[in-house]
Amino acid sequence: MLDFLTPVGRYLIPYTTEISTALIACLLVMFGGEINRLMRNLLSGQHFIIRTCAFILLNAFGYGLLIVKATPYLAHTLKTTEPGMMFAATLLCFLVIGIWAQKNRHV
DSSP states (O other), X not given: OHHHHHHHHHHXXXXXXXXXXXXXXXXXXXXXXXXXXXXXXXXXXXXXXXXXXXXXXXXXXXXXXXXHHHHHHHHHHHHHSOHHHHHXXXXXXXXXXXXXXXXXXXO
């Protein structure tokens, strides 16, 4: 089966950085609501300015930094994986995230 997937995996190797960014962004979309809800609960008694600054720091810098720093690690992992296995794992990850999003009514 992996022999069948290997040519497609080889075709995707130049795009591993973009694939990695997309995977991490999808995960952040799924977890973002929960993370923001947790932050909102932690800061519920704080002043408006503190809550606003925390929101900006988390969303602009926290999520952005996570995407920028985690993407190269995931891309490296995908590049060092056998092409057929890399394609299968990538497809499986997107399918699982899609099913999860559908189940949680994000789609």
